[in-house]
Amino acid sequence: MSDPMRSRASLRTAVVREVLQDALERRAEATGRQALDVLDTGGGSGNFAVPLARLGHRVTVVDPSPNALFALERRAAEAGVADRVQGVQGDARGLFDVAERGGYDAVLCHGVLEYVDDPAEGVRNAVAALRPGGVLSLLAAGLGGAVLARALAGHFTEARQALDDPNGRWGTGDPVPRRFTADQLTALVEGAGLRVGAVHGVRVFADLVPGVLVDTEPGALDALLKLEAAAAELAAFHSVATQLHVLGETRGTSGA
Template structure:
């Protein structure tokens, strides 16, 4: 996932350009710190105080030069207009957030307004066209059959959330002036891997990541990934 973001930044902007990045719903700040270490100026927005505290602690362990490039704010991604001036960012990340937003179109329009012309909007969403795969592969046939006709599901934390369909997001991105440039599948083969599970040996892990990356950019595999990574570009 991080490599896909970096690839899009490399293709979209001149080498060496210091980008202004907004990370909406940044969680523990992993991606924000990765981009700050690469030289970019990053603003992280997170509404969960506990997550924000973890991000502050991680930032405090970084060298002063990196700390100076990161600003962490408590706030909701649906209220970016109250925090920032339109056109303030070259890159806006919104990863793992839309599943918690019942009506996402207004939020996405607000995020697109934050982009300068040519700016990149990066979304990571649950794939609404593949919701039946997880219960089906687990042998939950009732759950698999029910998943075909909905974008609602219960996540591993027991929360009722929602997925997004590629066609719907493609139309939305076009409508808000940041049409889809490219998209990837994420977790094609590894959706059953539990968070916190022990990683395989390095050689096997390298092969696993190579297979995932190849599948994530290849039809028809990417269409059935658990997650979708979409990149829109502000016109």
């Protein structure tokens, strides 16, 4: 029997992991270094850091939560990659108090921009941590997905409020401080001096499909994963995705 929690987790991360892994493979080939230096801002307990370390990369995770960093340390040890994962307490605004400026082949900024006071500053700091030729992986909450979810739940007034609100919030009880459109995220990336390499919609269908179908129907998880991957690159689905992923590439040389 499949693990329901693992099934749902794979739906949330599969598209981003594949895009990121491909980008790191290209970076490794360009530099001749198989072990790259990765900075994961807001990386929490290591959902991306530990798998990247398993691929042989060195990952520094910056997160404001001591509990998350403790969970990261335990998770990395259990995976046998404790020597390739370092957790440090900090946040995006004071990033260079704990991280090296211009010292990383890739920077992950996942689930961060929703919570910072100044998203543009957060992106600029992430970009400043990159080496020439490095890549930025930016993942943030999508406005359209929230509007669609509230409407399908019958909360039409909240759906309209999210649509009209400058931060994409559906009300005072909304736990997400800010949501983005694909255009807003690409503008932030380009404004920080990067070229947009790709834009993907994440969790286009996964959050709308009843969990019981994914957990119990034979072959449903694999089929849904393939559907998510196929829709991710299509701009028509970016406007209804729960999350949006932007891959930014520096304009400098791609060497070490």
